[in-house]
Amino acid sequence: MKTKGIVLAALAGLLMSGTAYATDVKIGVMNDRSGLYSDITGEGSVVAARMAVEDFGAAEKGINVEIVSADHQNKPDVGSNIARQWYDEEGVDVIADVPTSSVALAINDITREKNKIHLNSGAATSALTGESCSPNTVHFTYDTWQLAHGTGRAMVEAGGKTWFFLTADYAFGHQLEADTSAVVKEAGGEVLGVVRTPFPGTDFSSFLLQAQASGADVIGLANAGGDTINSIKQAAEFGITQAGQSIAGLLVFTNDVHALGLEVAQGLVLTSSFYWDLNEGTREWSARFEEQMGKKPSMVQAGVYGAVIHYLKAVEAVGDKDPEKVMAKMKEMPTDDVLFGKGKVRADGRKIHDSYLFRVKTPDQSEGEWDLYETVATIPAEQGFRPLGEGGCPLVE
Numbered sequence: 211m212k213t214k215g216i217v218l219a220a221l222a223g224l225l226m227s228g229t230a231y232a233t234d235v236k237i238g239v240m241n242d243r244s245g246l247y248s249d250i251t252g253e254g255s256v257v258a259a260r261m262a263v264e265d266f267g268a269a270e271k272g273i274n275v276e277i278v279s280a281d282h283q284n285k286p287d288v289g290s291n292i293a294r295q296w297y298d299e300e301g302v303d304v305i306a307d308v309p310t311s312s313v314a315l316a317i318n319d320i321t322r323e324k325n326k327i328h329l330n331s332g333a334a335t336s337a338l339t340g341e342s343c344s345p346n347t348v349h350f351t352y353d354t355w356q357l358a359h360g361t362g363r364a365m366v367e368a369g370g371k372t373w374f375f376l377t378a379d380y381a382f383g384h385q386l387e388a389d390t391s392a393v394v395k396e397a398g399g400e401v402l403g404v405v406r407t408p409f410p411g412t413d414f415s416s417f418l419l420q421a422q423a424s425g426a427d428v429i430g431l432a433n434a435g436g437d438t439i440n441s442i443k444q445a446a447e448f449g450i451t452q453a454g455q456s457i458a459g460l461l462v463f464t465n466d467v468h469a470l471g472l473e474v475a476q477g478l479v480l481t482s483s484f485y486w487d488l489n490e491g492t493r494e495w496s497a498r499f500e501e502q503m504g505k506k507p508s509m510v511q512a513g514v515y516g517a518v519i520h521y522l523k524a525v526e527a528v529g530d531k532d533p534e535k536v537m538a539k540m541k542e543m544p545t546d547d548v549l550f551g552k553g554k555v556r557a558d559g560r561k562i563h564d565s566y567l568f569r570v571k572t573p574d575q576s577e578g579e580w581d582l583y584e585t586v587a588t589i590p591a592e593q594g595f596r597p598l599g600e601g602g603c604p605l606v607e
Contacts (some may be wrong), residue, residue: 360481
């Protein structure tokens with residue numbers, strides 16, 4: 211197993227001059243660097259973490275930060291081995307990002323066991339702030355409850371009363387299907403069927419034909435990344451939407467829409483916590499990110515930035531990196547950064563902020579390569595995430 215160390219240039223210069231630091235922090239960015247989630251996480255999340263350290267001015271504030279990264283390959287056993295090596299042998303204090311819910315849940319447990327800190331931006335499962343909540347984990351960017359109640363509710367209100375799910379067969383897909391099914395049923399709708407698809411997958415033809423044959427108003431895609439892209443492409447090839455059924459991409463990223471193209475993705479409704487073109491601050495930051503990565507950032511990569519910023523603010527306020535003190539300070543202080551604005555970290559570890567319901571533009575509406583969304587609605591922070599007392603988190607009194 212190899213990890214890639216990134217030592218900030220500013221830090222190196224200060225060390226050469228003999229500067230002493232009050233606090234040394236090592237952050238491990240763990241994610242998919244080679245598979246179907248590498249575009250929405252991968253090296254872009256490392257860049258986002260580095261930008262957070264630089265924008266915060268960590269070195270100037272006496273905090274010596276080193277960032278390392280590793281590929282968990284979307285496998286819980288691989289991620290667990292990396293985490294244990296990082297914590298036990300390499301002095302890592304914080305693990306950030308961690309897409310793929312099954313891996314995130316494993317890292318959640320190990321981090322609690324080792325009394326370190328887990329800043330999760332990449333995983334979706336709402337269990338991280340529910341029955342599996344930990345005093346050592348902050349779930350920063352989005353989750354399945356948020357997605358279900360954003361996109362799911364909007365689709366039902368638009369007339370999509372009957373649903374058929376294509377569900378990625380692992381923790382994330384199961385949780386997203388369950389959360390969305392609950393929303394559909396609460397609104398008086400009905401789930402006509404579910405098919406569990408291999409993860410990762412490439413050929414969704416037979417599953418889409420089952421969904422088409424069901425006659426459901428909405429085909430719900432409880433998947434992500436390359437699986438979502440392939441599902442939507444193949445649905446278009448079969449003429450499913452042209453025949454009257456709607457596709458609900460329950461977790462869709464700007465990178466996915468960019469890869470699909472507006473001709474295929476136009477009209478798709480989705481929920482997100484971030485979009486590069488929301489305001490001047492998001493546009494300026496995203497332009498700097500694009501200079502390094504050659505593309506706009508995903509919601510996950512933006513979340514890594516915001517989570518690292520908030521963590522460093524807490525380290526500065528506490529004056530050291532003690533996990534219990536830092537976690538307490540992260541929950542005590544309001545969050546505020548250029549990408550997500552104001553928010554807070556709740557007792558269950560859920561970081562809340564405004565969310566957005568977007569619709570993918572038509573080719574005629576778009577004014578550029580990354581001009582992909584129009585805003586349908588802003589969902590206030592307190593409405594966008596599961597109520598604190600309903601998740602079953604033991605940390606909530």
